[in-house]
Amino acid sequence: MSSKLEQKIAEFRITFIAEFNDKLAVLTKLWSNARTSQSLEAVKKFRFEVHSLKGSSGALNFLTLSNRLGIIEEKIAPCEEQINSLKTVIPFIDRHMNSMNEASRNTPNSLLVLQEAASLLGELRDPQKNKEEITPQSYRDIKIALIDDNENTSAVNAKLLAGFGFTINQFNSIEQLEKVLQKNTYNLVLIDTDNSTNPSEKMFAFAVKLRTFDTDVFILSSSSSFENRLSAVRSKVNEYLLKPVNITTLVSKIRKNFKIDLIRPYRILLLDDQALVGSFYKTLLEDEHVEVLAISKADAIMTELESFHPDVFLLDMHMPNISGLEVARLLRQQAKYDYVPIIFLTSDDNIKTKLEVLECGADDVISKSTPPNIIVQQVDSRIQRGQEIRYLASRDSLTGVLNHGQIMDAAAHSLRLSKRQEKPAVVVMIDLDHFKGVNDKYGHLGGDKVLVSLGQLLLQSVRDTDYVGRYGGEEFMVVFSNATPRVIESKMNNILTAFLHINYTVDKQSFNCSFSAGLASSTDHEKLSELISSADAALYQAKDAGRSQICVDVLNK
Template identity: 30%
Template sequence: MTNRDDELNEAIRALGQLFLAKLPAKLSEIESATQRFQNAPDDRENFALLHRSLHTMAGSAGTFGFPEMGAQARTLEMQLKAYVSGEVWNEDTVKAFCQQVTDYLNFAESQMSAASSAVKLDSIVLNEPVESKEKKLIYLVNSSGEVSDEIVQQLEQFTFLVQHIEHLQDLEPALQTQIPNVLIIDTDFDSVYLAGSNEVQRLSEAGFALPPTIFISDTNSFASRLHAVRAGGQAFLLKPVDFLVLTERIEEILARDYPRLYRVMIIDDDVELAQYYSEILKGVGMLTEVLNDPELVLEQMASFRPELILMDVYMPNCDGVELSKVIRQDPSYLDIPIIFLSSENDLRKQIAAVKVGADDFLSKPISPELLISSLSSRADRYRALRSLVMRDGLTGLYNHTAIKEDLIAKVSSATRDVTSVSVAMLDLDDFKKVNDTYGHQIGDQVLRTLSHLLRQRLRKSDVVGRYGGEEFVVIFPNTTADIARQVLEKIRVAFNKIMHVSGQGEFSVGFSAGVADSRQTMNPDDLLLIADAALYRAKHSGKNQVLEGN
């Protein structure tokens, strides 16, 4: 079990103990509401309180290790719901129901006593990979030559550690020594048809734990591609290898191993339960914001910008159905997935919730695995759809509008947290000459290469956008301008070493950049102007350099 697993389980145990500590007060609330219900069955405010208390217990007790307590509460909740919905109860029926609640309270108290100070929660092991700061190891299995040397040189500019294996028989002992993050191998090693893919297939059948494999080949045939698939290949690239496509494939493969940092807002008046779900989601790398007061939802959404909302149906003052309508009134929130999580199991209620704008309905208690899977699939779909609107079609980076919106949000966040945010403006040097000399297709390749290098070299929290033409913007949260300049300087040197291939030969390109930070101004537009002025100075004092704004 990892340290992260230990931290998660410790947080869950603490929440379970908090649930136990508050349980007497919750049971006392149910007892008082039940007595008032028996004396005044027509008191709508009171039976709404009783229903909500039973509903909360039905959802939270099972989550915190008391499944029978939760199941019995759900049964009582369903009976009371029938009364609320218009079922006629006479005095004896009301009395019988209140006796069932009393029996339930006695059972719950016995369960609480038996639990003592130990919370009956199973350990949750979430073996998600933690991003490593080390360079990713790549085996390149290809006969020696200038092409192999070039592949090694280009990949190393993208911070990969490349080990070149020049003889096919050396692959097995290399794998016995260390498994790389990615294996790149020539399908027809040393011009022997399918020699490379046959060797990979042999090693797989021999029980080797092979890494994700990319095949490169001179032969663009269905047979070669099919054989590569059967050997476990995850990509197939033709020679001469397009280095940008190769690095993009490697990044796509490596990205599958990391948690996707979805932003999830949890809205529930049950504080401990909301915090429990938050800990589960944070345990797999999601970013969460817990909200216990529905009235603050619009304010919190504006600052947190969630990619998914998880909310309970029953809350005081404003229920989940009403809250979803409030959220949907804002056009900018029409596409954010809303998932109801509730102990409500009435199909009609669930359908009604979906009709007013919810995207799914999950039942409490829910297993961590199902919760994570359900939310991940919805958030992933939302992110993919948003990308179509917010991303530049050529580079895949944020477009002009999206990067400016993100800068506004980052500056606002920095103001609240009293931290610094930096912004940089980059511009490719002599890019018109590149297009005029080598053609716009090669120019597009240069743009894609820089965008890919920026994404690969920067932190996950940094944001990159194509501002227009050959101009880019980078936002560095919690970073001062001098640190941002040092980061960009390293990227500038690496980019300058990358050789771009064209029909007229190879060439390299540089870029100039200007950097500013929020210590100079908290106005996003002014921050861009300062960075742009620094970029102008960099361009007119020699190019291919990074300067800080004044």
């Protein structure tokens, strides 16, 4: 981790040390009230403060203090169920509270919290392999080597992939590719194992070698045997695809593997009632090039989610008046967060807590005393898996844009947000011109190429806050937030111009395509159905006027 981050974390520790005497005084007063009144309310307040201080001290790696507070919490917790048992634990807690207060009085600046066996900065300075920053790629960035000793199938696959914009080099054997590996680098190697003279063991050994070149590997095979699949897993093969492989399936797998459709960095929503702890984790995670929204009040979460779309939720377990478990259940009641991972950051790591976390629909529990680099790895792993699942559930399998249900949800969300923020949203309906003729003349392969290219062109042309979806068939919908019809009309004309210059080739025949589009603004429509209907009407106006043009809803002119 960077020296800048180390300095930041050191500052958090210094702040904690400076505030520790005051926190200990509050804890001592709460314990005095609890042991004197022996009321359930007083006991709960004391335990909550113990738990909070244990969490923050553990997060900042003051492990001796965190462990001692954990012992106190373990003793006081049963008293919330049976208040009469408080008398039996008073002497035990008295000893620990007196010990902490004595250390605080005798040691300047509360060096109690500094006397730690483990050094946070020492852990941070351990050599770490920097995590590769995930960035989206376009088709033209991906260079593919295809190994297939059957010249006919190799030529067909190479031609199909080249038609989708990939750079393809063909090789008839492993040996032929090995000769050029030192000079030529490839993002992906496709190994067709059928009819090969090489034994399977050699192919999988070569796959392992390719990984040392940071090259991904797909296996194309007619064998679905357990042994081959296991060998592929052990060789770190990225995909094992059964032949015959549909070209659109292969393109979809390549797109997913290289995160072509990822258009923004990770976003994390962090909820922790302790501002210091929230700031600590925000600093820690933002050093990994992610965007973190840290909030300290649970009742603010729904408002924030109107404009912030997280890839993972990080929740504190225990907060005033509400538990993290209740927040998790609230989130899981909403379908749009079904596939967003929920992780609890807590100092409470007993097995009962972990079971409760799973039962409420959350995905993981991370102890606040976990070393920072391990926390980052766990969060990163959950985000990647969550993104993969969410991608599969929300995307149109061919084009990579949102499917019909997801684009409708996105449009409804944008309309609500535009009304609340008083900033207009624009909906654009797009329809490919004479698309049936393309399918009739060039087959579905030609039609699929056109659909994929338009979807990708739209994705590359919009902002992170906009949405692109496949409305159905050859029709697409784009939702622009905080936009005016005049600006979007100009933008769509630029996209149309770019689309008109894309050349497609099928069976040595080249052709181009166009689209028509209609747009409407939320300024003139209260309901989503009305907004879409107006954009649709403008689309048909463009069709009637001769196609290959953009028309604006008459109310927006």
